[in-house]
Amino acid sequence: MQTLDSSQSKPSPTTEPVIYVHNLNHYFGSGDLRKQALFDINLDIYPGDIIIMTGPSGSGKTTLLTLMGGLRSAQEGSLKILGQEICGASKKQLTQIRCNIGYIFQAHNLMTFLTAKENVRMSMELHDEFLDQDMDAKAVAMLESVGLGHRADYYPENMSGGQKQRVAIARALVSQPKIILADEPTAALDKKSGRDVVELMQKLAKEQSCTILLVTHDNRILDIADRIVYMEDGRLIKDGIDAAAKMS
Numbered sequence: 001m002q003t004l005d006s007s008q009s010k011p012s013p014t015t016e017p018v019i020y021v022h023n024l025n026h027y028f029g030s031g032d033l034r035k036q037a038l039f040d041i042n043l044d045i046y047p048g049d050i051i052i053m054t055g056p057s058g059s060g061k062t063t064l065l066t067l068m069g070g071l072r073s074a075q076e077g078s079l080k081i082l083g084q085e086i087c088g089a090s091k092k093q094l095t096q097i098r099c100n101i102g103y104i105f106q107a108h109n110l111m112t113f114l115t116a117k118e119n120v121r122m123s124m125e126l127h128d129e130f131l132d133q134d135m136d137a138k139a140v141a142m143l144e145s146v147g148l149g150h151r152a153d154y155y156p157e158n159m160s161g162g163q164k165q166r167v168a169i170a171r172a173l174v175s176q177p178k179i180i181l182a183d184e185p186t187a188a189l190d191k192k193s194g195r196d197v198v199e200l201m202q203k204l205a206k207e208q209s210c211t212i213l214l215v216t217h218d219n220r221i222l223d224i225a226d227r228i229v230y231m232e233d234g235r236l237i238k239d240g241i242d243a244a245a246k247m248s
């Protein structure tokens with residue numbers, strides 16, 4: 001486990017952070033309507049860490065997650081994803097960075113007109129290195145690893161919520177991204193399915209040594225985190241595994 005929590009072991013000085021956030025501010029709107037959403041955020045995230053971001057509604061979790069995922073441009077301060085500065089980055093640079101990131105959202109966002117296998121395959125088609133590989137076989141193998149090999153040819157409408165979310169996990173992980181961003185991945189699931197989904201993410205991410213950033217209000221899944229980041233009013237209030245205490 002790697003964490004910056006002072007009570008725990010620090011990462012080796014030679015380990016580069018996957019995500020480096022330094023004095024980051026973010027604003028929405030302009031002129032009189034300009035509103036600051038993030039205030040002076042500092043955070044380093046290391047390879048293989050599972051980070052849960054939590055805190056009240058409107059505290060800035062999604063804003064920070066989308067910045068760290070290269071989904072919007074950073075405005076002020078410094079934000080490096082896999083060593084690349086995002087502050088002032090062009091749309092093209094952001095697109096390139098996004099190729100190294102897998103996304104899992106509250107709604108599974110599967111293509112309803114594609115089967116489970118085709119949904120997973122589609123994610124590989126966006127990466128040149130898979131084009132000369134047997135993408136169907138890889139997609140099926142990935143579905144097997146999330147326990148859905150027997151559902152490869154099913155359409156999303158014929159699967160349960162938990163199964164669809166597992167297809168979304170297979171789709172996010174099949175291209176072996178360095179970072180997975182997950183925004184409320186258990187929100188639409190019952191307790192058992194939600195637990196199964198996060199445990200699966202945890203297992204696969206550890207196997208692939210992938211960093212997971214997960215935003216959640218679901219305090220039943222906090223224990224899968226190596227580190228919990230608690231936000232309030234656009235500020236990072238607490239950072240470390242004991243930040244879970246803020247939730248109770």
Ligand SMILES: Nc1ncnc2c1ncn2[C@@H]1O[C@H](COP(=O)(O)OP(=O)(O)OP(=O)(O)O)[C@@H](O)[C@H]1O
Nearest residue numbers: 028029035037055056057058059060061062063064
């Ligand atoms: N596109 C936007 N335009 C203007 N203000 C925004 C926009 N997106 C977010 N905000 C504001 O920024 C602040 C942080 O919002 P954000 O969605 O990041 O919070 P959150 O912690 O993810 O909340 P929730 O848990 O409800 O999803 C809020 O005050 C919100 O109203």
